[in-house]
Amino acid sequence: MKTVLQELSVPGPTVTALTEPFWNAVKFGRLMIQHCAACHRAVFYPRTICPHCWADALTWTEATGQGRLKSYSEIWKPGHPGWIPATPYLVGLVELDEGPTMLSHILADGAKVTVGDAVHFAPTQIGDQILPCFKIT
Amino acid sequence: MKALWSEAVISGIGELKPERKTDGINTMDLLMRVSAEAAQDAGIEVGEIDGLLVGPQVGETPQHVPATVAEYFGMQPTMSNVVDLGGASGPGMIWRAAAAIQMGMCETVLCVLGNHRNPVLPRSHNRNPAREFDTPFGASGANTSYALLMQAHMSQYGCAAEDYAAIAAGARANAQLNPLAIFHGKPVDVEGVLASPMVTSPLHLLEIVMPVAGGEAVIVTTPGKARKSAHRPVRLLGAGEKITHRAVSQAPSLTSGPLKPSIARALQQAAMDVSDIRFLSLYDCYTIMVAATIEDAGLCKPGDFGQWLSANGGMGLGARQPINTHGGQLGFGQPDLAGGMTHVVEAVRQLRGTANGRQIEDCETALVTGNGATMSEAVALILGSVS
Ligand SMILES: [Zn+2]
Numbered sequence: 001m002k003t004v005l006q007e008l009s010v011p012g013p014t015v016t017a018l019t020e021p022f023w024n025a026v027k028f029g030r031l032m033i034q035h036c037a038a039c040h041r042a043v044f045y046p047r048t049i050c051p052h053c054w055a056d057a058l059t060w061t062e063a064t065g066q067g068r069l070k071s072y073s074e075i076w077k078p079g080h081p082g083w084i085p086a087t088p089y090l091v092g093l094v095e096l097d098e099g100p101t102m103l104s105h106i107l108a109d110g111a112k113v114t115v116g117d118a119v120h121f122a123p124t125q126i127g128d129q130i131l132p133c134f135k136i137t
Numbered sequence: 138m139k140a141l142w143s144e145a146v147i148s149g150i151g152e153l154k155p156e157r158k159t160d161g162i163n164t165m166d167l168l169m170r171v172s173a174e175a176a177q178d179a180g181i182e183v184g185e186i187d188g189l190l191v192g193p194q195v196g197e198t199p200q201h202v203p204a205t206v207a208e209y210f211g212m213q214p215t216m217s218n219v220v221d222l223g224g225a226s227g228p229g230m231i232w233r234a235a236a237a238i239q240m241g242m243c244e245t246v247l248c249v250l251g252n253h254r255n256p257v258l259p260r261s262h263n264r265n266p267a268r269e270f271d272t273p274f275g276a277s278g279a280n281t282s283y284a285l286l287m288q289a290h291m292s293q294y295g296c297a298a299e300d301y302a303a304i305a306a307g308a309r310a311n312a313q314l315n316p317l318a319i320f321h322g323k324p325v326d327v328e329g330v331l332a333s334p335m336v337t338s339p340l341h342l343l344e345i346v347m348p349v350a351g352g353e354a355v356i357v358t359t360p361g362k363a364r365k366s367a368h369r370p371v372r373l374l375g376a377g378e379k380i381t382h383r384a385v386s387q388a389p390s391l392t393s394g395p396l397k398p399s400i401a402r403a404l405q406q407a408a409m410d411v412s413d414i415r416f417l418s419l420y421d422c423y424t425i426m427v428a429a430t431i432e433d434a435g436l437c438k439p440g441d442f443g444q445w446l447s448a449n450g451g452m453g454l455g456a457r458q459p460i461n462t463h464g465g466q467l468g469f470g471q472p473d474l475a476g477g478m479t480h481v482v483e484a485v486r487q488l489r490g491t492a493n494g495r496q497i498e499d500c501e502t503a504l505v506t507g508n509g510a511t512m513s514e515a516v517a518l519i520l521g522s523v524s
Contacts, residue, residue: 010273013272014268019269071288073338074335075275076336077336079278091281091285103271104274115289116292126273126274126275
């Protein structure tokens with residue numbers, strides 16, 4: 001029987017002052033990413049300076065939460081033992097509609113997964129954390 | 138582009154037999170032992186070494202590494218640095234050594250990498266963003282990153298699992314010619330690779346390198362000093378390097394990497410086409426890495442690596458362009474960051490004509506690739522025995 005995700009004992013994110021707005025928003029069901037006022041490009045993961053143009057002009061904005069699966073992997077032997085009860089589980093690279101790509105946990109409910117699948121933001125409790133997971137649309 | 142490398146040559150190599158576990162020995166002792174072997178091979182005394190390139194010391198002193206190593210070794214170099222390009226560190230050292238010699242900073246450079254393997258000793262603390270944005274989702278470690286690269290490649294080009302598995306089987310076949318290899322005496326075929334446990338799809342266990350203890354050292358020097366070596370010198374004819382990202386989510390492409398421009402640059406400096414290369418010594422942490430490198434080198438179109446390998450006659454001595462005759466890291470084992478240097482050392486052996494029991498006929502040119510992190514740190518070298 002597959003363990004429910006909230007029963008896992010796994011390492012959570014090491015939140016910093018810089019990334020706190022991102023993780024706080026996830027708890028309230030919102031996906032916040034940064035945008036650069038100078039070059040108008042989206043930025044993920046959070047920084048203090050824009051990696052595209054090096055301007056000090058980043059602001060937080062809410063993302064649509066829509067994206068596309070660029071790749072995925074079904075994990076049978078996790079790097080951290082706390083994940084073993086959940087195996088096999090899916091992780092994937094999600095290209096957000098805004099541009100940046102983030103790695104995330106993918107919820108597929110047993111459905112067949114294909115590169116290119118549309119996915120949407122699905123905050124999910126993993127261990128004692130709410131994490132920004134994605135679900136196949 | 139004029140080649141800058143006309144002076145510096147490789148005159149000495151050292152290599153330790155890989156071990157699954159070590160007890161009592163520290164990294165410094167391993168590095169010193171393999172360095173002494175390289176110096177003896179080059180026919181030089183420790184006092185003649187005036188350049189030192191070392192890797193970061195996992196589980197050892199995190200700061201002042203060159204000074205610590207120099208003191209331990211009894212050296213007083215006039216040029217030294219830590220080179221950390223992950224798996225590309227070995228090849229990355231070779232051109233840096235040549236450049237320092239060309240610049241007149243030193244005459245003889247020791248390039249050395251290695252590690253002990255004792256699970257009790259702590260590894261360095263990881264502070265990079267992957268710790269915050271990959272690990273919480275259950276995606277820690279290189280296996281997942283390379284599985285994501287492989288799945289993207291597979292989905293884009295429709296390559297079969299057998300195509301990738303053939304690389305692991307080919308590496309194992311070559312390892313049967315190398316008594317030092319960790320998988321010497323343990324061949325495996327394509328079916329065997331695919332029957333091994335799925336670790337993180339589509340990667341099977343036998344498509345992943347085996348971590349081992351070990352060490353590799355190379356001496357780079359002037360042609361004058363190289364005459365002290367009993368072997369013919371190996372020349373650096375071209376080099377290319379590019380670094381693009383760290384976390385797999387930040388990769389500019391999932392199916393092609395920075396080795397592509399690095400190999401192109403190295404070939405251009407050497408004034409060669411990839412078809413001129415006799416021996417391919419390709420970094421192989423995972424089967425997908427060799428597949429992507431064959432395509433990025435321009436040996437075939439993207440997605441056609443499997444057909445190319447068949448047409449090449451596989452990877453062994455009978456192949457048109459043999460690949461990883463020492464067994465590659467998939468067959469030899471991966472001695473931490475020294476894993477990338479095994480590809481340099483094997484190329485030197487082949488170009489010297491001293492690859493006993495696995496010598497490629499008429500081997501005068503070699504392409505050596507180094508790859509670090511998630512197909513993100515790349516170094517390519519063209520080495521030659523031609524004068
Ligand atoms: Zn910007």
